[in-house]
Amino acid sequence: MKTRLLGxxxxxxLAVIGTVLLVSYVQGxxxxxxxxxxxxxxxxxxxxxxxxxxxEEIGSKVKTETLPQxxxxxxxxxxxxxxxxxxxxxxxxxxxxxxxxxxxxxxxLVPGTVPVPAGLQEVTFLLAPERILGGRLEAxxxxxxxxxxxxxxxMPAGADLPAEVKGWKEYTKLLNHDVIVTAIQQAAPDAQKKxxxxxQAVALxxxxxxxxxxxxxxxxxxxxxxxxxxxxxxxxxxxxxxxxEPPVTTLGGELK
Numbered sequence: 001m002k003t004r005l006l007g008x009x010x011x012x013x014l015a016v017i018g019t020v021l022l023v024s025y026v027q028g029x030x031x032x033x034x035x036x037x038x039x040x041x042x043x044x045x046x047x048x049x050x051x052x053x054x055x056e057e058i059g060s061k062v063k064t065e066t067l068p069q070x071x072x073x074x075x076x077x078x079x080x081x082x083x084x085x086x087x088x089x090x091x092x093x094x095x096x097x098x099x100x101x102x103x104x105x106x107x108x109l110v111p112g113t114v115p116v117p118a119g120l121q122e123v124t125f126l127l128a129p130e131r132i133l134g135g136r137l138e139a140x141x142x143x144x145x146x147x148x149x150x151x152x153x154x155m156p157a158g159a160d161l162p163a164e165v166k167g168w169k170e171y172t173k174l175l176n177h178d179v180i181v182t183a184i185q186q187a188a189p190d191a192q193k194k195x196x197x198x199x200q201a202v203a204l205x206x207x208x209x210x211x212x213x214x215x216x217x218x219x220x221x222x223x224x225x226x227x228x229x230x231x232x233x234x235x236x237x238x239x240x241x242x243x244x245e246p247p248v249t250t251l252g253g254e255l256k
Contacts, residue, residue: 038069042076043098051090052114052140052180052214055083055103057239062098075099087140091117106139113183113212114140120214122182123223128208131233132184135209141181144243145213146233147226148172172249175226176219178237183212 043062059080076097077083086103106114116122129135137143150170186209211234215223226232237243 039066040069040072040076041066041078042072043078043080045092045094045096045098047094049088049092050142050178050180051088051117052182053088053142054140055080055086055088058088060239073097073099075101077103087114089115114180116182116214117180120180120216121220122212122214123220124183124210124212125223125227125232126208127211127232127234131231132209132211133234133236135186137181137184137209137211137234137236139181139183142237143179143181143213143234144177144237144241145175145179145223145226146172146235147175147223147230148233149226149230170251172233174246175222176215177243179219180214181211182214183210185210185212 041064044065045061046063047061049058049061062080064078077100083103085105087106089102089104092098092102148171186207213223223232
């Protein structure tokens with residue numbers, strides 16, 4: 001009887017010891033596995049970021065994730081600090097890790113240019129300073145393109161015009177949002193001149209500039225037509241710009 005009792009106690013102790021050893025082993029294995037994974041914090045793209053976007057404008061479009069080191073691509077960055085002044089060299093897609101190689105100084109590619117997003121093409125227009133923010137546009141900016149027309153005679157009967165334009169000889173239409181400026185060629189500013197209302201020197205733009213835009217072939221056709229037979233005007237967008245689809249603007253619309 002006493003022998004069986006001692007045997008039972010010994011078996012219980014062995015079971016307890018075995019359980020403790022098993023739990024310790026499993027915990028150790030988990031720790032070893034975690035050490036092998038070596039978690040790394042990286043930036044991952046949340047939404048599409050077009051080529052040419054400035055690094056300062058992509059903060060809301062990326063997120064921080066912790067991934068196993070084995071799943072992290074070489075050159076992935078964990079923060080945008082130190083990237084000021086750089087631009088995205090190619091379109092970035094959701095889920096893509098943000099690589100330092102994808103953020104470049106525009107001047108390191110071709111002086112004063114940014115890459116053309118996949119599927120688009122470049123087209124160049126000669127525009128006066130007042131049509132390009134007084135000459136303050138630069139490669140990498142995103143703009144909205146407007147076109148204005150002034151008809152010099154009566155339109156042919158049956159001309160295919162928007163209903164709001166018919167009866168008016170002048171009108172302005174928004175052609176496209178989210179157009180990337182890929183290059184600017186402009187003469188240096190005139191010698192600084194003093195403002196009539198201030199003694200502070202102001203550098204004035206010297207003449208027109210060649211502005212190159214990245215667009216689809218269909219949008220290029222609209223812009224070329226606008227430049228050939230009317231005028232183009234560019235406005236600069238920011239990452240907080242509200243975009244709408246306004247109707248064609250005519251004198252009638254302005255007076256309402």
